[in-house]
Amino acid sequence: MPDIHGYRAARARLVEAIAVAIALEGCCHDVVQPIGEECLELQDADDACPSEDEAAAALEVELVLAPGEKWPAREYVDGNTTYTIPAECCYEAAETARECWGSNCHGFGRPLLVGPVAAKPDVRVRATQWAISARTCPRTDELSPTARRYLGNVWLERALAEHAAVASFAVFISELLTLGAPPSLLRAARLAGAQESAHAELCFAIASAYAGESWEAAPWDPPRPETPVSPVTFTERLVIEGCFSETIGVAELAARAAHATDRGVQRALRRLTADETGHAALAWRTLAWIIRVHPETRDAAVSALRRAAETLVVTEGVGARSPALEKHGELSRPARARIHRSAFDEIVIPSARRAGLFAGTMKRDEALL
Numbered sequence: 001m002p003d004i005h006g007y008r009a010a011r012a013r014l015v016e017a018i019a020v021a022i023a024l025e026g027c028c029h030d031v032v033q034p035i036g037e038e039c040l041e042l043q044d045a046d047d048a049c050p051s052e053d054e055a056a057a058a059l060e061v062e063l064v065l066a067p068g069e070k071w072p073a074r075e076y077v078d079g080n081t082t083y084t085i086p087a088e089c090c091y092e093a094a095e096t097a098r099e100c101w102g103s104n105c106h107g108f109g110r111p112l113l114v115g116p117v118a119a120k121p122d123v124r125v126r127a128t129q130w131a132i133s134a135r136t137c138p139r140t141d142e143l144s145p146t147a148r149r150y151l152g153n154v155w156l157e158r159a160l161a162e163h164a165a166v167a168s169f170a171v172f173i174s175e176l177l178t179l180g181a182p183p184s185l186l187r188a189a190r191l192a193g194a195q196e197s198a199h200a201e202l203c204f205a206i207a208s209a210y211a212g213e214s215w216e217a218a219p220w221d222p223p224r225p226e227t228p229v230s231p232v233t234f235t236e237r238l239v240i241e242g243c244f245s246e247t248i249g250v251a252e253l254a255a256r257a258a259h260a261t262d263r264g265v266q267r268a269l270r271r272l273t274a275d276e277t278g279h280a281a282l283a284w285r286t287l288a289w290i291i292r293v294h295p296e297t298r299d300a301a302v303s304a305l306r307r308a309a310e311t312l313v314v315t316e317g318v319g320a321r322s323p324a325l326e327k328h329g330e331l332s333r334p335a336r337a338r339i340h341r342s343a344f345d346e347i348v349i350p351s352a353r354r355a356g357l358f359a360g361t362m363k364r365d366e367a368l369l
């Protein structure tokens with residue numbers, strides 16, 4: 001398999017963390033997919049390139065990702081015939097597409113699932129500017145307005161998911177108390193919840209740096225589980241929200257961190273990767289505990305994992321991502337799909353085996369049939 005943007009470098013760390021510690025529909029967003037270069041002929045060779053909005057309208061494409069690159073008139077010889085190619089401006093055209101992933105979406109905190117849907121707060125404009133460390137501040141001066149808008153929305157989605165993760169850990173802690181979990185798990189869950197809050201703050205600050213206006217979460221009354229917790233319902237949520245979503249999320253985060261060349265984004269992604277590795281490990285450790293004290297939860301865990309596996313997206317092909325977006329840690333859709341599937345096969349399944357979900361000799365397909 002070709003290099004999947006550094007994912008493998010992080011795999012050993014994550015597998016080790018889980019070993020030591022021992023989605024679903026409803027999470028959709030619009031993604032920008034580059035669709036290739038498109039050029040506009042200039043009527044007058046001295047004209048400047050049309051703006052991005054004007055070019056998108058003239059080319060009849062949804063949007064273009066960067067200012068046009070101007071090519072002067074030039075000659076092209078084919079046999080005995082010489083053609084003149086007029087001056088033109090070329091743009092990277094793109095379109096938006098609705099994309100639905102597993103419950104983890106763009107966010108890398110633990111999702112707060114209400115049925116199959118990941119609940120999230122609304123956003124509002126903040127009265128004061130976010131303070132952002134120079135170490136994690138992205139460089140925006142080389143980005144087009146469209147790319148800034150896109151990256152702002154990506155980090156906003158991430159910020160809202162991290163904010164929702166604070167609520168998800170609050171539910172998790174309360175359920176751990178109900179089920180009589182040991183203090184070590186409670187302490188680790190409290191630390192993870194506090195880290196999700198710090199992640200939300202970091203992501204809102206980065207989103208706002210791209211967008212040029214300060215965003216924050218609006219006041220929010222997070223939904224709570226409708227039925228009292230039981231070992232089985234606890235296990236189902238744990239497998240989907242923690243073991244599956246956070247593990248897959250770490251794999252993607254690590255790949256994005258390895259891929260990004262913008263220093264601020266790279267540092268932010270590395271920090272998220274380190275913390276989320278601990279969260280994924282905590283989820284697996286909790287699963288091992290609940291299966292040990294309530295062996296009847298094993299079947300529920302296996303079927304939850306099976307449902308989660310069905311949400312893995314299969315997207316073949318090479319895929320394309322604007323170089324400007326790649327510098328800021330964005331991955332193509334096929335690359336993300338490959339990372340998710342590899343992480344499932346190489347991290348989730350071995351960890352499930354280690355946590356006692358199914359027999360050690362059982363292969364992935366047998367386990368999930």
Ligand SMILES: [Fe+2]
Pocket residue numbers: 108109110162165195196199276
């Ligand atoms: Fe997080």
Ligand SMILES: [Fe+2]
Pocket residue numbers: 108109110165196246275276279
């Ligand atoms: Fe997390």
